[in-house]
Amino acid sequence: MRIETDYLGPMPIPDDALYGIHSQRAKENFPDITPFHKEWYQAMGLVKQACYLTYVDFAKAVKNEPELSERLIDLIPDDILHAMISAAVEIQNGSYFEHFIVPAFQGGAGTSINMNVNEIIANVALLKVGRKPGDYQLIDPIEHANIYQSTNDVVPTALRVAATRLLTQLEEAINGTRQVVENLEKSYRNSLRIGYTQMQAAVPSSFGQLFSTYSEALSRDWWRVSKCFERIKQVNLGGGAIGTGIGIPRFFIMEATRHLQSLTRFPFARAQNLNDATANLDAFVEVHATLKAHAVNLEKMLSDIRLLASDVGRNSISIPKRQVGSSIMPGKVNPVITEFTVSIAHRVYSNDMLISDLAGQGVLDLNAYIPTIGHALLDSLKLLVAANHSLSNFLLDGLQVDVDKTEAQLLHNPSVTTALLPIIGFNKAAILANEMRQKDIDIFEANRVCQLLPDETLREAVKPENLLRLGYSLKD
Numbered sequence: 001m002r003i004e005t006d007y008l009g010p011m012p013i014p015d016d017a018l019y020g021i022h023s024q025r026a027k028e029n030f031p032d033i034t035p036f037h038k039e040w041y042q043a044m045g046l047v048k049q050a051c052y053l054t055y056v057d058f059a060k061a062v063k064n065e066p067e068l069s070e071r072l073i074d075l076i077p078d079d080i081l082h083a084m085i086s087a088a089v090e091i092q093n094g095s096y097f098e099h100f101i102v103p104a105f106q107g108g109a110g111t112s113i114n115m116n117v118n119e120i121i122a123n124v125a126l127l128k129v130g131r132k133p134g135d136y137q138l139i140d141p142i143e144h145a146n147i148y149q150s151t152n153d154v155v156p157t158a159l160r161v162a163a164t165r166l167l168t169q170l171e172e173a174i175n176g177t178r179q180v181v182e183n184l185e186k187s188y189r190n191s192l193r194i195g196y197t198q199m200q201a202a203v204p205s206s207f208g209q210l211f212s213t214y215s216e217a218l219s220r221d222w223w224r225v226s227k228c229f230e231r232i233k234q235v236n237l238g239g240g241a242i243g244t245g246i247g248i249p250r251f252f253i254m255e256a257t258r259h260l261q262s263l264t265r266f267p268f269a270r271a272q273n274l275n276d277a278t279a280n281l282d283a284f285v286e287v288h289a290t291l292k293a294h295a296v297n298l299e300k301m302l303s304d305i306r307l308l309a310s311d312v313g314r315n316s317i318s319i320p321k322r323q324v325g326s327s328i329m330p331g332k333v334n335p336v337i338t339e340f341t342v343s344i345a346h347r348v349y350s351n352d353m354l355i356s357d358l359a360g361q362g363v364l365d366l367n368a369y370i371p372t373i374g375h376a377l378l379d380s381l382k383l384l385v386a387a388n389h390s391l392s393n394f395l396l397d398g399l400q401v402d403v404d405k406t407e408a409q410l411l412h413n414p415s416v417t418t419a420l421l422p423i424i425g426f427n428k429a430a431i432l433a434n435e436m437r438q439k440d441i442d443i444f445e446a447n448r449v450c451q452l453l454p455d456e457t458l459r460e461a462v463k464p465e466n467l468l469r470l471g472y473s474l475k476d
Contacts, residue, residue, distance in 0.1 A: 002134040018099035018133060020119035020141060026112035032103035036113070037378045041100050043161035044117045045091025047154050047237065048145070050259040051252075052085045055147055058251050076147065080139055083125035096120050104375045109368040110155035118145035148252045150240045152278055152366055157235040157260070159374040163287070164229060164266050166381035171225045173388035174294065178218035180396040181301075185211035190464045192407045193316065194415055201415035204467040207317075207401050210304070217297040224290040231287050235260065235268050236277035242365035243274035281359045281367050284377055288355045291380045295348035298341050298387060305399070306338040316406050320398035337395040344383045351376040411462065412442045419461055420453070422472055428452050 001012040004021035011021045059075045090096065099120050102112040118141035123133035125145075131138055139145070188207035195205030237260060238253035240246055245253045257270040271277035308316045321333045354376045358369040367373070410416055414433035421429055435446040447458050460466065 002132075004134060004136075013134065016133070018096055018120045018123040019101050019116055020123070020134065020136075022115035022141070023101050023112065023119055026106060026108070026116070027101045027103070030103050030106040030112070032105045034104040034375075036100060036102060036104050037162065037375060037382075038094060038097055039162040039166060039378060039382075040113075040158060040374060041097055041117070042092050042094055043158040043165070044113065044154065045088045045093075045121075046161060046263055047158045047260065048117065048121060048149075049085055049088040049092065050237070050256055050263055051147070051149055051154070052081060052088060053259045053263075054252050054256040056081060056085075057255060058249060061251060076144055079129060080125065080144060083128040084121055084139070084145060086128060087121045087124035090124065091117065091120065096124060104371070106371050107368070108371075109151060109366060110371050111151045113155050113371060114146070114149075114151040115141060118142065121145040148238075148248045152241050153236045153239045153243075156278070156281075156370055156374075157237045159284075159370065159377070160232045160235055160268070161260075161264055161266075162374075163232055163284075163377055163381065164264070164268075166378060166385065167225060167228050167287075169385050170291075170294075170381055170388070171222060173385045173392075174218060174222045174225060177388045177392045177396070178215055178222060180392050181211055181215045181218060184396065184399060185215055188401050188403070190468065191401050191403045192410045192464055192467065193401075194406075194410050194413050201413050203418045204410055204416050204462075206464070206468050207406070209468070214297075214301045217301070221290075221294040221297055224293060228287045228290055229266070231283045233266070233268050234271040234277055234283075236271050236274045238270065239274035239278050243276070243278040245274065275365065279362060279365050279367065281362060281370065281373060284373055285356055285359045288352050288377055288380060291377075291384060292348055292352040294384060295345040295380075298384075298391070299345040302338040302341045302391065302395075305395070306335045306342075309335060314409065316402065316409070318400045318402065319395055322394055337390055341387045341391055344387045347383060348380045351380045408442075411444070412436070412440075416443050416462060416467075419467055420458075423457065423461060424452055 002015050003010050004013050005011070006021050006025075008025075011024055013020055013024060055076065059081075062075065100116050102116045106112050122136065122139045122141040122145045125139050126133055126135050129138070185208050188211065191207045193205055193207050193210065194201045195203045195209075235257060236243055238245060238248060238256045240248050254270075257268055260268050305317065305319065307313045309319045319335060319337070322336055324333070355373050358373050359367065361367065361369055414436045417429040417433040417436070420432070424432075432443065432446050432450055432452055435441070435450055436443060439446070439449075441449075443462065444455070444458065447453065447455065
């Protein structure tokens with residue numbers, strides 16, 4: 001064991017641990033087992049690298065001005081800088097994540113997140129220069145790894161980086177789902193079905209029209225997600241504790257975001273008002289509202305499909321059989337993909353409430369709850385990516401409509417008589433509908449009994465192209 005000390009006192013740390021006293025205190029204070037998102041951890045490494053590269057430029061600028069160099073405290077040696085840059089790059093690749101021991105739920109506005117990463121960088125850098133972990137006289141987690149940074153600018157900046165990367169994945173996943181639904185729309189464009197309102201048979205429709213409603217909703221989701229990048233591109237990197245930049249060279253404040261742009265290849269921009277970007281998290285509320293809207297559309301679509309594929313829905317459609325559905329009922333197969341997606345949608349709803357509530361809990365110059373807000377945001381993003389991949393690959397891609405069965409169901413259902421309103425009017429159509437309902441016969445048999453219109457006229461009226469036509473004209 002090695003002994004590390006902060007101004008609260010000493011604490012033993014395992015000799016081979018790449019974390020230190022700050023992380024250990026946080027682990028003890030926050031006995032939560034919810035793991036921190038690895039994507040955020042990796043983004044922290046990238047933001048640290050951007051800061052160190054900015055420091056390299058700053059050091060060069062100072063060295064080129066001898067008059068300035070004499071006034072400043074000693075610069076960090078190049079070998080230490082390079083070791084820290086190398087450690088930050090490795091964190092970006094996911095290395096040393098087992099040494100990140102801070103849980104998802106915590107207090108302290110993210111200080112524990114920042115310090116755990118600082119300690120890993122410092123100790124990895126120490127190993128790279130031939131020293132042991134904990135030898136902070138050479139490379140210190142605060143003096144070196146955290147140079148010209150604050151928890152309050154690097155942690156939210158890393159969150160924006162992680163969220164932007166996941167938004168890119170979600171955008172692609174939604175587009176993939178939309179394409180599969182569009183294929184279903186084309187395949188079953190003229191396949192007749194009963195249209196329902198309030199779960200009661202209403203009017204003739206088609207599966208093409210039903211799938212088109214899902215396709216349009218997904219197109220809106222894709223468009224809204226594409227706008228989210230604009231909402232979170234402004235970062236407060238260099239703003240320090242509350243956005244004033246106190247204690248940070250102006251050179252660093254102006255240049256850090258440029259390195260962030262270069263490393264991420266995303267158009268991040270330094271916020272014009274760094275105080276606002278530090279104090280207010282409404283951008284995350286707005287982004288998550290888009291995720292919630294997408295979750296709503298997924299739930300609506302999947303709930304419909306589950307109903308239509310069920311015994312209750314008379315198995316109008318069939319969905320792929322993915323796994324055995326019961327440990328006691330032989331042959332039972334459940335709609336697990338739809339249930340998976342609906343469950344995710346409701347998790348997103350709860351995350352949305354959490355983010356909104358805690359974003360409003362920010363006080364004056366900082367919001368202390370960014371760790372929880374960030375965890376909920378990344379949770380929703382990852383879950384929605386997973387939902388889209390699952391339903392695209394394991395449900396929609398193998399979905400089939402029983403065309404003959406659904407057409408027969410329509411012609412057997414009194415709702416089809418709505419198509420006859422322009423020909424025989426409401427009252428006569430109601431007579432036909434009642435005959436169908438009372439005797440459980442199709443519309444052709446009912447018309448033969450009621451003799452309300454010629455058989456040829458009826459058959460023409462219920463052709464798919466006529467039933468699915470948008471309204472009618474007097475020429476019709």
